Amino acid sequence: MKIMFRKVTLLPVIVAVVFVFPGAGTAQEVSVDDTLHLTLDKALEIALSENPLIKVADKEIEKVDYSRKEAWAGLIPSISAEGSYSRNVKKPVLFLSEDMAGGLGGGSSTIEIGSDNSYSAAISAAMPLFNMSLFKSIQMTDVEMKSALESARQSRINMINEVKKAYYNCLLANDSYNVMFRSLQNARENYENIRRMFDQGAAAEYDVIRSEVQVRNLEPSLTEAKNGRKVSALMLKILLGIDSDIPLGFDENLEAFKELIEGMPSAPDQDLSNNSDIRQLDIQKLQLDKQFELTRAQRFPTLSAFINYQFQTQANHFRFDDYQWATPIVAGLQLQIPIFSGFSKRYQEKQVEVSMEQLKYQRENVERQVSVSVLNAYSSMEAAAQKIESARVAVRQAGRGYEISQARYQTGAGTLLELNDAEVALTQARLNLNQARFDFLTARAEYEKTLGTNLPEFAELPGSSEETGME
Incomplete structure (x- = not known):
């Protein structure tokens, strides 16, 4: 007997996580002796808190936040201090005219100036009063924060999609194992019944041999299904960031998602505003707008205030108590007005304008691709839903047919x-029903991922809507 049993396949992202984060299996502290019982929501919650890829995205938000604070720090006065000591090994001289030299009573035309030792110290403070480039740079960091938040949101959406598929893989493997186990039990019961009938002279030896072969043929299929459960569980453990030795228990099966299957939308959603790729392009448009404003801001003058407080003294000895210190204070304003820079700023603006046009065409293309992806995922859901209805009828009819064939064989009216x-x-029929349910759930996960609507409440980033300016 040949049973069509689909092997569970490894998702590509799992391999990437294994090589990039080899220590991901130690994040969740659960005793090996304890079974970790999972539901889909619990699996998602663990993955979003323990998976290294999610932590990397969250750290990027933290890094961009520091960058934003650094930009704001440009508005705060800057204070610096400096000091110096110099030794005049050979003092500088002042050249005098012959008349001045004669008036001083000497024939020399030079005179040494200064002292052997020279000390100076200064404290300076400066603060921008008007700097349009600085203001635009601060606005640019706000947009960078929006981009980081959206990247973190996209990481969560992708992770949820992968965890859902891996979780459904586990349920499919478990349900398929149960089907094969029941099939093997039926074969063994038939074998025992036929052997008793043979002992009573009511069955042929060929039927005993054939029923035993039936049992032997099913045993490898059950082993294969058991290995499929192990592989799918390992895939899920890697995504969850838990140790591979922790046993998993599942409190759900594919049939538990009956309401989700029956709640399929009547038509594909045309609202693509939550798609992460499109949202990222919209944020890039904001970045280009701010970059254009930043480039244009270089045409504006800058005004800053400064103050400088100095300590100065000179002496030919090291008796510090006898030093006389001079403390000049200088304060003022500094104005810089750009006049001409060889048209470089204009060319920079043109480059940004071209980038805006490129982004416009890119967004149109991405929007078309996303629309097609939504339609494909919805079509897959429709096809899987039809298969589910057909498979349900097939299971019911096949079950009834099996009962009739059993009764016919036991009464001698049927054959082995x-x-x-x-x-x-x-x-x-049972395997086909499980596969159809799995196909629908994975297509639904892909549909929600493309629309960007598969984020549960515990996966939302705090303040993400306010930061990104997107609902």
């Missing part, structure tokens, strides 16, 4: 071949 065919049909 008929009984085996009925059992194979029932097993295949």
Whole structure:
């Protein structure tokens, strides 16, 4: 007997996590002796708190926040201090005219100035009063924060999608294992019944041999299904960031998502405003707008205030108590007006304008691709929903057919071949139903990911809507 059993396949993101974050298996502290019982919501909550990719995205928000604070610090007065000591190994001289030299009673035309030792110290403070470039730079960091928040949101959306698929893989593997286990039990019961009938002379030896072969053929399929459960569980553990030795228990099966399947939307959603790729492009448009304003702000004059407080003295000895210190104070305003820079600023503005046009075309293309992805995911959901209805009827009919074939064989009206065919049909119908449910749930996860609507409340970033300016 050949049972069509689909193997669980590894998701590409899992391999990436294994190589990039080899220590991801130690994040969740759960005793190996304890079973970690999971629901879909609990699995998502663990992944969003323990997965290294999510932590990297959150750290990026923290880094951009410090960058924003650094930009604001440009408005705060800056204070600096400096000091110096110099030794005049050979003092500078002042050249005198012959008349001045004669008036001083000497024939020399030079005179040494200064002292052997020279000391100076200064405290300076400066503060911008008007700097349009600085103001625009601060606004630019606000947009960078929006971009970081949206990147973190996108990481969560992608992680939720991967966790859902991995979780559904586990449920499919478990349900498929249960189907194969029931099929093997049925084959063993048939074998025992036929052997008793043979002992009583009511069945042929061929039927005993054939029923035993049926059991032997099913045992490898059950082993394969068991290995599929292990592989799918390992995939999920990596995404959750838990140790591979922790046993998992699932409090749900594919049938538990009956309401989600029956609640399929009547038509594909056309609102793409929450799609993360489109939102990122909109934020890039804001960045280009601010970059253009920043470039244009370089045409404005800048005005700053400063004050300088100095300590100065000179002496030919080191008797510090006898020093006389001079303390000049200088304060003022500094104005800089750009006049001409060789048209460089104009060319910079043109570059930004071209980038805006490129982004416009790119957004149109991405929007079309996202629309197609939504339609494809919805079509997959529709096809899977139809398969589910057909598979349900097939399971019900195959179950009834198996009961009839059992009764016919026990009364001598049916053959072993008929009984085996009925059992194979029932097993295949159950596997097809599980696969159809799995196909629908994975298509639904992809549909929600594309629309950007699959974020549960505990996955929302605090203040993300206010920061990004997007609802």
